[in-house]
Amino acid sequence: MNCQCHTPTGSCVRNVPIFKGLNDEEFCQIQQAVNSQTYQKGKFIFQEGEQSDTLYIVHKGMVKVSKFSDDGKEQIIRLLFPGDFFGQYALLENKQHHAHAEVLEQASVCSIHKDDFRQILERSPNIAMKYMMVLSERLQAADEWIGAISLMEVERRLAKALLSFYEKEKKLNFELPVSKKDFASLIGTTPETLSRKLVSLSELKLIKLNGRKGIELFDIEGLKEIAGLA
Structure with a gap:
């Protein structure tokens, strides 16, 4: 045809x-x-x-x-x-x-x-x-994320999520696509813990926080190491 x-x-x-x-x-x-x-x-x-x-x-x-x-x-x-x-x-x-x-x-x-x-x-x-x-492939990725939610520390889940946004947005400087409350829900933590972990990554010079939702990634390889992807 x-x-x-x-x-x-x-x-x-x-x-x-x-x-x-x-x-x-x-x-x-x-x-x-x-x-x-x-x-x-x-x-x-x-x-x-x-x-x-x-x-x-x-x-x-x-x-x-x-x-x-x-x-x-x-x-x-x-x-x-x-x-x-x-x-x-x-x-x-x-x-x-x-x-x-x-x-x-x-x-x-x-x-x-x-x-x-x-x-x-x-x-x-x-x-x-x-x-x-x-x-x-989708089922495998879902299994891996379920394992990450249940077994990984919050830092690793956060790093994986930020790297995922980077892969989707194709840029180092972006805004979180959802509120911090929703982002916390996505990675299986509380908004308070999320805020602390973001500040921690900022202090390590891995990211920079810009306003309420803006994030700039400084060290991709460092984030990959935290996420267990290096």
Whole structure:
């Protein structure tokens, strides 16, 4: 099958790990199944308990995936940046969303319905194999982060998170994408402990704190050593 792809949403999936390395015909199949929507800050893409039937890809902006306990306490599971995808398990089985996906800043989000994606997987073994490989990598990364939360000291978790933001933002000077309260929740600590550890890293000349949320990374290798990545 030959197809012509000229839709602007194509760039939304070009750098997603699942679709990297596809040939033009395979990419065209994906592009034709993609829809795009803009969400304003504070809007939910989906909420816990809603039917899960779509793969989502962040094109622009930022999305927070979180759960709430029975007493209303929020636990952030992931922060999603441009190029990140979520809702992937909906493509293989009928499930409800296990968390909320909330937009932190105006975001452009692309989506592929599971019926469309399943047809693509059936037609293209190459895409199906890439999909399975990326899911395997995602599960491994999730296991590693769970291990970090339960076993690592706060300093190591903090260093890993800062390095992760650096990798996403591609710059040494950035603002935390969430409040310090939310950031503390993300790495499994309290806001008070987070503030102390940030000051400690600053005193070690590994980072510089700029205002309430600004951070400049001075020593990447030093942070990697603390994070256990050196």
